[in-house]
Amino acid sequence: MNLKKVFILLVTAVMLSSVFAIGALADNHDSSDAMVRIVHASPDAPAVNVYVNGEATVEGAAFKDATDYMNLPAGEHDVAIYPAEANGEGDPVISQTLTIEAGEAYTVAAVGMLDNLSLKVASDSMSVSEGMSKVRVGHLSPDAPMVDVGVIDGDALFSGASFPAITDYQELEAGTYDLEVRTEDGTQVLDLSGTTLEENTVYSVFAVNTADSLEAWVLTDYTMMPSEMPQTGMGGAQSDMNNMFMIGLGTVLAGIVVAGIAINRKNSYQA
Amino acid sequence: MKTNRILFILAILLISGGSTFIFASMDESATNSTPYVKPADDLTFHKQLTSFDQTEAINEENKQVYPEPITPTHIEIPAIGVDASINATGLDDNNEMIVPDNGEDVAWFEPGSQPGSTGNAVLAGHVDDYTGPAVFFDLEDLNPGDEIIITDKKGESLTFVVDQLKSYPKDKAPLRQVFGPTNERSLNLVTCTGLYNQSIEEHEERLVVYTTLK
DSSP: OOOHHHHHHHHHHHHHHHHHHHHHOOOOOOTTTEEEEEEEEOTOOOOOEETTTEEEEEEEETTTTTTTOOEEEEEEEEEEEEEEEGTTTTTTTTEEEEEEOOTTTEEEEESSSSGGOOOEEEEOOOOOOEEEEEEEEEEOTTOOOEEEEETSSOOOEEEEEEOOBBOEEEEEESEEEEEEEEETTEEOOOOOOOEOOOOTTEEEEESSGGGGGGEEEEEEEEEEEOOOOOOOOSSSTTTTHHHHHHHHHHHHHHHHHHHHHHHHHHHHHOO | HHHHHHHHHHHHHHHHHHHHHHHHHHHHHHHHHHOOHHHHHHHHHHHHHHHHHHHHHHHHOOOOOOHHHOOOOOOEEEGGHHHEEEEEEOOTTSSOOOOSSSOOOEEEESSOOTSSSSSEEEEOOBOOOSSBBOOOTTTGGOTOOEEEEEEETSSSSEEEEEEEEEEEETTTOOOHHHHOOOOOOOEEEEEEEEEEEEETTEHHHHEEEEEEEE
């Protein structure tokens, strides 16, 4: 009688442990994360290391370097920027608390001249209408005047941007545009002829460096993506494995039945 | 009593033998699902560092020359004997990526990035069709360093090199890391892995092979 229970327990334990083993191997990606990229837009700042909650997250970022989007848990984080050669010792150039929400994407830009460095945080778009293009501009040139960005000899698309503003997005037809950055009196300060905006793509165009050597820096914020991973299988190659499992299960059950018979016989002898 | 002993021995043999089978089948699915395990953050970290390296290289040489991006029509993976056509696809009404209706072809997610441009280009192929193995069945056997050759209809080709393989439960894959923007010129191959779940008519996991332009 007890033997039977022991067998069943044993088999159950074997099967359960296998199931758990599979569960434990699965890689858990946390959906409560936010995405953050860090952008070095300070013309005279040296290469820097960025520490998030005391941990070196970015090393040796120079002017006009941008990280890829990184996963960070939602919530508050301490972001500190040190000169790369300081190895995290001494005082940071700047340190700030960053609050981020799950499922959102952010650009954190180090802007301004070194002696006046600040962190500019912008929330990044994660959608675009099919076939369209979406763009925003950032005025990250510390000493440049207030500007408009618009079509050469045409309308302004973004008006009255001054340091360190990052505008809202505008959805535009995909295509190639002859754009310029101009002051409010119409004087061109940066020629952006032949700017190509691909469809299904979201951009940030940052005007960086000092006013006398102003340049445009184009970053991609988002490209169209599906809502889930594609379904890339129909199950036809799984039968071997399932068969193996069924044969195993059948054999175990047969074993239990045989054990049961044996126990019954034993009991009846004893009776 | 002697028969009883034999019966007991038989029972033990059957149970242990059966368990071995069960273990073996479980084992197979377990190895299937995690061909190559690395901590999740490794990839982003690696990528952001290499992106800096690249930028430095650009600064030093003033301009690094990359081949033009291509519209892919053909894929070859010599390491696992893949030689297949690529069709451009997009999203269906449910915002899901359209995949080939057969086991031979590979789909390129056209609304995303082009192979060779800065960003994550994505190719998807079936691991199996209704009757047996399909084009990406052996994808899990790839190793870092293996080459993927993508060709367009004019015969221009680009070679990508495998960085790492990673599998995720189907709803837990980092979509942005697979499909989203990056500073790298990446090509990611996606297929199914893990057990086929009859009730949802889907495999329970997805395998992503991350590669970058050679």
